[in-house]
Amino acid sequence: MSFTLNRRQALIGMSAVGAAVTFGLPARAATRNMAVLHLASHAPSFIAFERGYFKDAGLDIELKFFEAAQPMAVAIASGDADFGVTAMSGGLISLAQKDAVKVIGGALMEEKGVQGSIILASNKAYEAGLTDPSKLAGHSFGITTAGSSFHFMAHKIAKANNIELSNIELRPLQKLGAIVGALSTGQIDAWAIQPSVAKKMIREGAAKQIGVVADYAPNYQVTTAFTSTNNAKNERDMTKAFVGAYSKAIADYNAAFVDNTADGAERDALAEIVHKYVEADSPADVAKQNLIDGAMRINQGLALALGSCVEQNDWFKSEGMVQDDITMDQLFDTSYVKTI
Numbered sequence: 001m002s003f004t005l006n007r008r009q010a011l012i013g014m015s016a017v018g019a020a021v022t023f024g025l026p027a028r029a030a031t032r033n034m035a036v037l038h039l040a041s042h043a044p045s046f047i048a049f050e051r052g053y054f055k056d057a058g059l060d061i062e063l064k065f066f067e068a069a070q071p072m073a074v075a076i077a078s079g080d081a082d083f084g085v086t087a088m089s090g091g092l093i094s095l096a097q098k099d100a101v102k103v104i105g106g107a108l109m110e111e112k113g114v115q116g117s118i119i120l121a122s123n124k125a126y127e128a129g130l131t132d133p134s135k136l137a138g139h140s141f142g143i144t145t146a147g148s149s150f151h152f153m154a155h156k157i158a159k160a161n162n163i164e165l166s167n168i169e170l171r172p173l174q175k176l177g178a179i180v181g182a183l184s185t186g187q188i189d190a191w192a193i194q195p196s197v198a199k200k201m202i203r204e205g206a207a208k209q210i211g212v213v214a215d216y217a218p219n220y221q222v223t224t225a226f227t228s229t230n231n232a233k234n235e236r237d238m239t240k241a242f243v244g245a246y247s248k249a250i251a252d253y254n255a256a257f258v259d260n261t262a263d264g265a266e267r268d269a270l271a272e273i274v275h276k277y278v279e280a281d282s283p284a285d286v287a288k289q290n291l292i293d294g295a296m297r298i299n300q301g302l303a304l305a306l307g308s309c310v311e312q313n314d315w316f317k318s319e320g321m322v323q324d325d326i327t328m329d330q331l332f333d334t335s336y337v338k339t340i
Contacts, residue, residue, distance in 0.1 A: 032238075033064040034046040035072040035084035036277075037176070040196035040291055041108045041223060043257075043274045044298060045085060048249035050273045057241040063277075067175040068144040076101050076228050082240055085225045088312050089322035090147025092226065098321060103309065105225035105302030105337040107250075108194075110214045114258060114297045117222070119157065119200035119211035124186035126208040133211040134161045139189035140169040142179040147321045149222060149296060150179075151190045152312055153213055160216040183207050195233040196278070196294030221308035222296075232333045243336050247301045257295035267292075299340070306332070306339040 010054040027276045034049075036042045044065065048054050054061040064081050066072045073092035075081040077100035085107045095101045110116045121130045130139055136158065143150035151170065171188050173179050180197070182188045188313040192213050203209040213220065225246070231239050256262040256270045271288035299305070313331065316322045 016106045030064055031142055032082040033075075034061050035066055035078065035081040035086070036063050036074050037066060037068075037072075037086065038278055039194060040274065040278050040294055041194055041296065041298070042085065043253050043270070043278070043291070044107075044249035046277045047252050047270060048245050048272055050276070051249070051252075053245040053248045054242075057245040059238065059241055061242075067177070068147050069148055071116075073101060073226070076325055078227060079228070082231060083225070083227050085223055087149030087152075088221075088309060089145070089149070089221050090316050091145075092216075093313060093316055093322045093326060093331060094246050096229075096327040097150065099229050099330065102229050102333040103224045103226045103304070103331055104232055104239065104333050106221045106223075106299045106304035106340075107302060108221075108223040108311070109226055109297050109305060109308075110217055110220040110222060111297045112214055112218055115195045115294060116169045116296055117153065117192050117213035118195050118209050119190065120183060120198055120201065120207040121190050121210045121214060122183050122186045122188065122207060123205070126210070130189055131208075131210055133216070134163075135164045136161065136190060137167040140171050142171050142173055142182055142188045142191040144174055144176065144179070145172050146170075147316060147319075153217065153220075155315060156217040156220070157192065157211070157213070175276035180206075185309065194294060194296065196256045196290050197227065199293050200279070200282075200290050218307060219308055221305040221312075224284050225302050225305070233335075239336060243302055248296060250298045250302070251299055253295075254300065255297060257292055258297050275307075302332060303340045304332070304337055306334065 033044060035202055036045045049061060049063055069086040070089045070091040072084045072086050073089060073095050077095045092101060109326040119133050125139060139153050154168060154170060155165055158168055173182055179191055183191050202209055227239055252270060271291055274291055275284050275287045279290060317324050
């Protein structure tokens with residue numbers, strides 16, 4: 001299978017990563033930055049920040065916003081951020097091999113019986129017959145960058161439907177907002193995205209649902225928690241404090257939006273927090289309902305689905321996006337959380 005354009009883009013990103021590592025990390029300040037996206041899957045980040053869980057753990061955390069996963073990994077390596085929760089990417093794995101970052105936990109996960117990422121078709125493509133993922137051959141599929149979670153999901157969907165991935169045109173658009181715009185206007189045919197985004201597009205008539213990712217990638221560890229190798233090795237107390245504070249926020253989120261064991265007042269309070277960062281331009285009641293409708297499981301205690309992560313790493317290797325000789329010890333530090 002040949003992906004000349006995508007691989008070249010991946011290598012460009014990895015060259016930037018290498019430069020960041022070569023010049024070394026800047027001096028650390030007392031304030032620690034956490035890399036985040038404006039997505040509902042990052043709700044625990046916002047909850048831990050707003051409810052003071054980080055401060056209670058002795059951490060002065062500031063939120064630093066990004067538009068895609070790979071730049072977040074670069075930020076960790078360069079010292080612009082200390083922690084991040086996002087998808088595994090080819091860039092992140094290459095940074096781990098350079099001894100710059102470590103995956104220390106798992107977060108968002110596809111789970112049977114819980115709402116998961118939704119496969120969408122543009123209205124134009126749907127009307128032309130793209131009504132099921134089995135019909136993706138010959139169509140375009142939006143991704144942020146080569147080696148992103150969207151790239152991996154396209155692979156899983158194609159494989160399950162006996163489609164050569166080379167028969168799907170992968171369109172790297174760099175930013176989530178750009179993919180939303182391209183799908184809404186029919187510039188790309190398909191995409192797969194978290195339900196909070198997908199259901200909003202469906203309700204607004206901007207796209208059609210044609211499947212769910214969990215049917216093709218059950219137990220897929222969508223996002224991971226990671227930090228710099230220095231933090232994982234030499235700042236263990238700080239890293240443990242981060243895991244503890246974040247885990248407390250995950251418990252709040254799952255109780256309110258996934259397991260429905262929290263009361264209405266708690267759900268309202270958490271929805272109000274998340275609304276500051278996700279769908280801030282929507283009315284609060286609409287954003288709250290989108291959050292409820294689009295909730296996905298986030299692993300309690302940042303438990304890591306190691307098997308899924310190894311599968312992703314093996315696929316990146318098979319596609320030539322990362323080097324074959326990367327070891328699990330280079331990529332993971334599983335001493336902070338349990339593996340599942």
